[in-house]
Amino acid sequence: MNILKVLAQRLSYALALLIAVLVLNFTMINLAPGDVVDTIAADMGGASAELMEQIHTEYGLDKPIIVQLGNYVWRVLQFDLGHSYFYNRPVTEMIFERLPATLLLVFSAQIFALILGILLGVFAAIRPNGILSHIVTLFALFGYAAPVFWTGILLLIAFSLNIPLFPVAGMRDVTIDGGFFPQALSVAHHLVLPMLSLGSIFIALYSRLCRASMLEVLGSDYIRTAKAKGLSPRDVTLKHGLKNALPPVVTLAGLQFSAVISGAVLVESVFSWPGLGQLALTSILARDTPTILGILFFSALVVIIGNLLTDLALRLIDPRIRKST
Template sequence: MAIFMTILQRLLYAALLLIAVLVLNFTMMNLAPGDIADTIAASMGGADAEMMEQIRAEYGLDQPFPVQLLAYVSRVLSFDLGYSYFYNAPVTTLIFEKLPATLLLVLVAQSLALVVGVLLGVFSARHPNGIANYFVTLIALFGYAAPVFWTGILLLIAFSLKIPLFPVAGMSDITVDGNFFVKAVDVAHHMVLPVITLGSIFLALYSRLSRASMLEVLGSDYVRTAKAKGLSQREIVLKHALKNALPPVVTLAGLQFSAVISGAVLVETVFSWPGLGQLALTSILARDTPTILGILFFSALVVIIGNLLTDLVLRAIDPRVRGRA
């Protein structure tokens, strides 16, 4: 019953936060110079005053700001994100068309960075004065210092141009024909460089945090007691230390999911990956306000859901959190 009330409370907070994000995004877009009518007129090569008034009336821009805001929030709450004049399609349709590519890239990069980062951190903590510790530190420094787009460009130059091991751009090769397995291998081949690029900075974060957390746990009293009982190092790490060292890493992974989404914009641009990042960049350049607002809303929704799931996972793996409201 307690967990049910906690989930209900978190959902209420999430709904209020989502409405606040909607209001803030719409307000900021309206404070920016120009509007949809100006962009449409520019794409048409110009328009007279009468035409501009017709365009503004069609999009409801002639109404007072509070009326526009209320109408926008009402549409979004009824799952209508508006219509893109640039793509000539509903914004919801555009987002769900691009979503699978971005989810595939983000989830694979995040999962690999989390798994490899935890393994490197644990191995480094078990050998704090060995070469593994310096290797993890070097990875962390590179991950912190290197911008995502710079890493992507370097990988493209090295492994697509100089050593042509991987494709330069895109998600698949249109010339590849075959069954599902053949096409999946082709997509995986295209994913290698974008996944490494997107996962590099998060690999550094997870490896350093898991190393620090594991070192703290390995120095605790119950670990010393386990050693005194004659348990092997493997049993101590896997059955006792790792479970108690994971909560900070899981928390960071949930909080960093939003950063992965934003980082995907740069990675998708560098590698021409056909996802939400490419859609967002094109919409910004085209001043396609409904699409931009739709992507901002969807990104906020993903972050809120990610934080809620992180909280539930922490309650599942850490008994100390379960008793908290």
């Protein structure tokens, strides 16, 4: 019952935060100089003042910003994100077309980074002065310092051009005819390099934090007691050490979810991955405000859901949090 109460409370906070993000995004974008009419006029090679005023009226941009904000929030509450000025299509329809590709990339990179980061951190903590521990430290410094788009370009040059093991761009091979499994293998083949690029910086973060957390846990009194009772090193490390060292790593993973979403925009641009990042880049260049707002809305929604799931996961992992509620 406590879990349900906490979940209801977190959902109410999430709804309030989502509305605040919605209002803030709309206000900031509309306060920026210029609008889509300027882009349309530039594409036309110029336009008269009367024509620009007519386009403003047609798109509803001549109304006060508070009226535009009220209309936009009301439409979003009705699950209507508006119509794209550039693509001339419903924004919701375009987002749902591209959302699966972005979610596949984001969750694959996050899960890959968590698993590999935790494994490297545990092995480095078992022998803190060994060569693996120093390698993890160097890898963490390199991974954290390298921008994801730079890592992506290096991987693209190395494994797509010099050593052609993986595709250069796209999400699947359009020439493949077959059922589910051939298509899934093609997507997985195309996913490898974008996932490595996006996950590299987070592997570095998780491995360093897991190593530090494991060293702290392995030096505690109850670990020495477990060793004195004759438990095997494996049981001491996994059942007693890792379980108590995981909460900081899981917390960081939830807090870094927004960084994964923003990094996906850059990675999708490098590998031409057909997700929301590609759509966002085109919409920004075209000053397509409804599409930009829709992408920001869905990105905020994914981040809020990720943080909510992280909070629930922490309550399942750490009994002290459950008792505190």
